[in-house]
Amino acid sequence: MTSRTTRLAPAALLALLALTGCGTDDGTTGAPTPTVGSTSSVRATPSGGTEYGTERRDITVRPGERFSLTVPSAPTLGEHWYLADPRPDKAVLAHRGEHTTGDRSEADGSTGSTRSFDFTALARGRTTVRLLHCPLHTCTGPGPDDRSTLGPSPSGPPSPYPTLTADPHAHGAGAGYYVFTITVR
Amino acid sequence: MTGFLGPLDSPAARRSWLAGLRDSIPKATSKNDLLDRIDGALFVPAPQGDPATLEALGKRYRGQVDKAGDLHDRVNKVARKGLPEVWTGKTSVLAADGVAAAARAATDMAEAFDGGAKALYALADALGHAQRQDADGRARLEQAKRQLGPKEGFFDIVDRMIETDEEKQALVSARSAATEGVDLMHKAAVAADDAVRAATRDLNKWAAEARAGKLRTGGLSAVDRLMLADTSGKAGAAEYNEILTAGDLERSGRAMDRLPAADRARMDQLLAGAGSPQEKAYLMKALAAGHSVDDIETFGRKIHGKDPAWLQQHLSPIVTQGDSLKDEGVDAGSGANVNTDLQSFRGQQWAQGGDGREGTCVASSTVTARAMVDPVYALSLTGGPSGQENDPAAFRRRLVDEQHRVHTEGHGGANWDGMVLEGKTEVVNKEISPETGSAYELHEVKSADARRNVLPEIEKAVAEGRPVPIGVEGYEADGTRHGHAMMIIGQEGDKLEIYNPWGQTTWVSEDDFVNGGMAKASNSQLPDAYAVHLPQD
Numbered sequence: 001m002t003s004r005t006t007r008l009a010p011a012a013l014l015a016l017l018a019l020t021g022c023g024t025d026d027g028t029t030g031a032p033t034p035t036v037g038s039t040s041s042v043r044a045t046p047s048g049g050t051e052y053g054t055e056r057r058d059i060t061v062r063p064g065e066r067f068s069l070t071v072p073s074a075p076t077l078g079e080h081w082y083l084a085d086p087r088p089d090k091a092v093l094a095h096r097g098e099h100t101t102g103d104r105s106e107a108d109g110s111t112g113s114t115r116s117f118d119f120t121a122l123a124r125g126r127t128t129v130r131l132l133h134c135p136l137h138t139c140t141g142p143g144p145d146d147r148s149t150l151g152p153s154p155s156g157p158p159s160p161y162p163t164l165t166a167d168p169h170a171h172g173a174g175a176g177y178y179v180f181t182i183t184v185r
Numbered sequence: 186m187t188g189f190l191g192p193l194d195s196p197a198a199r200r201s202w203l204a205g206l207r208d209s210i211p212k213a214t215s216k217n218d219l220l221d222r223i224d225g226a227l228f229v230p231a232p233q234g235d236p237a238t239l240e241a242l243g244k245r246y247r248g249q250v251d252k253a254g255d256l257h258d259r260v261n262k263v264a265r266k267g268l269p270e271v272w273t274g275k276t277s278v279l280a281a282d283g284v285a286a287a288a289r290a291a292t293d294m295a296e297a298f299d300g301g302a303k304a305l306y307a308l309a310d311a312l313g314h315a316q317r318q319d320a321d322g323r324a325r326l327e328q329a330k331r332q333l334g335p336k337e338g339f340f341d342i343v344d345r346m347i348e349t350d351e352e353k354q355a356l357v358s359a360r361s362a363a364t365e366g367v368d369l370m371h372k373a374a375v376a377a378d379d380a381v382r383a384a385t386r387d388l389n390k391w392a393a394e395a396r397a398g399k400l401r402t403g404g405l406s407a408v409d410r411l412m413l414a415d416t417s418g419k420a421g422a423a424e425y426n427e428i429l430t431a432g433d434l435e436r437s438g439r440a441m442d443r444l445p446a447a448d449r450a451r452m453d454q455l456l457a458g459a460g461s462p463q464e465k466a467y468l469m470k471a472l473a474a475g476h477s478v479d480d481i482e483t484f485g486r487k488i489h490g491k492d493p494a495w496l497q498q499h500l501s502p503i504v505t506q507g508d509s510l511k512d513e514g515v516d517a518g519s520g521a522n523v524n525t526d527l528q529s530f531r532g533q534q535w536a537q538g539g540d541g542r543e544g545t546c547v548a549s550s551t552v553t554a555r556a557m558v559d560p561v562y563a564l565s566l567t568g569g570p571s572g573q574e575n576d577p578a579a580f581r582r583r584l585v586d587e588q589h590r591v592h593t594e595g596h597g598g599a600n601w602d603g604m605v606l607e608g609k610t611e612v613v614n615k616e617i618s619p620e621t622g623s624a625y626e627l628h629e630v631k632s633a634d635a636r637r638n639v640l641p642e643i644e645k646a647v648a649e650g651r652p653v654p655i656g657v658e659g660y661e662a663d664g665t666r667h668g669h670a671m672m673i674i675g676q677e678g679d680k681l682e683i684y685n686p687w688g689q690t691t692w693v694s695e696d697d698f699v700n701g702g703m704a705k706a707s708n709s710q711l712p713d714a715y716a717v718h719l720p721q722d
Binding site: 108 | 518519527534536537540541542543544545546547597598602603604605606609656658659661662663664665666667668669670685687688707708710711
């Protein structure tokens with residue numbers, strides 16, 4: 001076998017990324033620096049919370065507020081999103097869970113679905129939420145069959161080095177962290 | 186005989202009917218209700234077939250194994266004598282290569298007879314056991330009927346509104362016997378159905394493996410036919426990477442016989458001038474895919490003298506590794522098989538959008554399937570217009586352009602996003618059917634029974650080298666649907682080889698296909714096969 005999948009468990013993967021110097025452990029900042037986006041990706045959810053897209057990375061919420069960070073995520077593209085370490089400060093935010101919502105398309109290959117990470121603001125303070133995006137054939141470990149040395153394309157990234165991109169589905173975008181700074185006040 | 190099939194004429198229908206009664210008999214609340222259901226079970230015919238005849242046939246097959254073994258030993262003796270470097274056959278086969286191919290063919294023949302014998306013995310055993318189990322079940326149902334006595338008429342029921350304790354006890358006892366009886370009958374029906382399917386699958390496979398005999402053309406000598414049937418790509422396991430599938434052998438033989446004399450002479454010349462058995466086999470594959478001799482001459486010039494590794498890299502998109510069938514478990518996070526192989530041209534995967542970022546799974550699986558069955562088409566993507574290129578970036582551009590063309594042809598969504606089944610039917614028929622000679626027909630398979638029913642046709646199609654497009658889907662708790670297109674491209678025992686247009690292949694079991702285990706070929710959000718396009722003969 002010349003090119004076998006060697007997916008890592010998320011925990012092992014995150015350890016690998018930490019070794020590449022891609023993260024910090026102070027729980028307050030991500031690397032690279034998050035981009036402050038526009039407010040165009042904010043909308044109310046049917047359950048009464050607020051939903052934020054990937055364009056806005058600095059978010060302010062009130063204590064007790066329920067909100068979601070929603071990212072484009074299509075299972076049909078073989079991509080995965082993880083809530084990465086270091087996790088948000090538990091005194092400031094509670095992670096309620098995750099869910100996928102789609103466009104109810106009957107077409108095979110439809111990419112219109114999203115993945116939401118749901119939180120409740122608990123108390124005043126500031127913390128970061130790091131979401132790791134692993135597109136198809138990325139986020140693999142070292143070894144002779146390691147896909148990270150192959151890359152999904154000849155010009156692809158040599159490793160799942162964290163980079164911020166505006167569009168997770170953009171061609172050539174590798175694995176990357178999406179770092180959100182959440183202020184509760 | 187009109188060919189009309191009654192509702193319980195197929196093993197699958199009997200199995201399904203009895204499954205319903207197995208669930209409902211324990212819940213029967215009255216004597217008449219229970220009697221009706223018992224009659225419903227007894228109405229189902231016993232598993233059909235004569236184990237003694239099957240066993241005798243198996244014995245005959247087994248008797249041929251030794252003869253094929255003797256043949257192999259005799260051919261091997263010739264090979265060991267040190268053959269001079271002479272050429273034979275119409276297409277100039279090196280004598281030593283021909284003898285080696287003959288030895289391998291004799292071994293294959295012995296294996297086929299042995300495999301066929303095993304399949305028949307297994308079927309005879311399973312059928313005998315199922316018939317005995319069915320008879321036991323029927324005996325218990327008859328016993329329950331006797332305990333209950335005759336059915337009550339309307340006035341009997343009105344006259345006697347209150348059921349006595351004895352009558353209640355009799356109903357409980359009869360229901361218990363009937364439950365045991367129908368359970369035995371259902372188990373027998375399941376065992377018989379599974380045994381028949383397994384035997385059909387194995388015998389079809391062994392028939393497809395009798396490869397040299399598929400190439401029926403008067404124009405080629407026996408040694409030519411042997412060599413063409415025996416030739417595999419350089420990488421991967423030889424038995425999984427034969428260049429000419431059983432279907433290719435049949436179609437190319439027919440096409441040779443239909444060629445006008447002048448074209449026939451040109452084709453003979455092309456084959457005789459080929460630089461390797463692989464080159465020769467790809468020329469025949471191009472003929473099987475329906476190309477004219479003019480096209481094949483042009484194609485032949487492009488590939489002439491290339492080594493077998495180059496030929497495989499440029500002309501065969503999928504390479505099946507010898508260890509690819511090994512079960513290495515599933516990834517805990519995604520639910521996908523750990524043992525998955527990337528399929529690439531010089532590092533660039535045969536993937537949708539080039540890197541998996543476009544929702545063109547239908548178009549992309551179709552393009553790769555066409556490239557699998559048509560080496561001229563494959564070379565146009567890998568080697569470009571000259572056929573001589575080796576640049577993966579240029580290949581990626583051509584591949585994605587072609588995926589876009591097919592996506593548009595199937596009226597796929599804007600921004601290369603998704604295609605519905607009608608479009609898929611259109612593109613598989615426009616793109617793959619002309620090469621394989623079989624039109625594709627859509628079968629929706631949304632239940633386990635429906636999936637089980639199409640398995641024999643899938644097995645037969647892929648054993649002959651005709652890819653089977655498959656749609657998989659999954660639903661979130663809120664009803665959100667995810668749908669994905671892949672391709673069934675191989676079969677070995679009870680395993681199906683799946684090409685996922687994420688640029689990878691893996692194997693799933695037939696049980697996975699039937700019972701919602703398709704996540705192994707993609708991820709846990711896409712567990713269920715819901716549609717297949719089957720080639721029609």
